[in-house]
Amino acid sequence: MQISLSSASRVVPSVLPSRPAPPPRTARCSPPRLVGMFAGLFAVFSVARLLAYLPTMWAIWADRDASQHSTLTWAIWLGANLSMAAWLSVHDVPRSRAVLVNCANALMCALTLALILCFRGGVGR
Numbered sequence: 599m600q601i602s603l604s605s606a607s608r609v610v611p612s613v614l615p616s617r618p619a620p621p622p623r624t625a626r627c628s629p630p631r632l633v634g635m636f637a638g639l640f641a642v643f644s645v646a647r648l649l650a651y652l653p654t655m656w657a658i659w660a661d662r663d664a665s666q667h668s669t670l671t672w673a674i675w676l677g678a679n680l681s682m683a684a685w686l687s688v689h690d691v692p693r694s695r696a697v698l699v700n701c702a703n704a705l706m707c708a709l710t711l712a713l714i715l716c717f718r719g720g721v722g723r
């Protein structure tokens with residue numbers, strides 16, 4: 599037990615820990631094969647995700663009708679992708695493929711939102 603004086607000049611006991619604090623937690627290293635597998639899955643699903651925007655964009659363009667599509671939803675997805683890319687950049691991974699994927703998704707959301715706004719305003723009619 600250690601005794602220390604507080605600002606009120608009274609004696610306050612403080613207890614020191616009996617063992618040292620544990621080291622900070624770090625990520626466990628995954629086997630290289632597992633890391634490669636996840637990198638491959640990330641690449642495949644990133645490309646698939648970018649292609650998944652195209653049917654919606656084509657439907658809006660072909661029908662010249664955007665009444666079934668929410669501008670709020672697409673604006674939120676645009677903001678989510680941009681903010682995630684910014685967050686990754688701030689957290690020391692600016693050259694990460696994840697930043698590029700989020701920027702590409704943001705672009706696709708922006709294009710879809712632009713199509714919705716274009717055909718809601720009567721420009722394409």
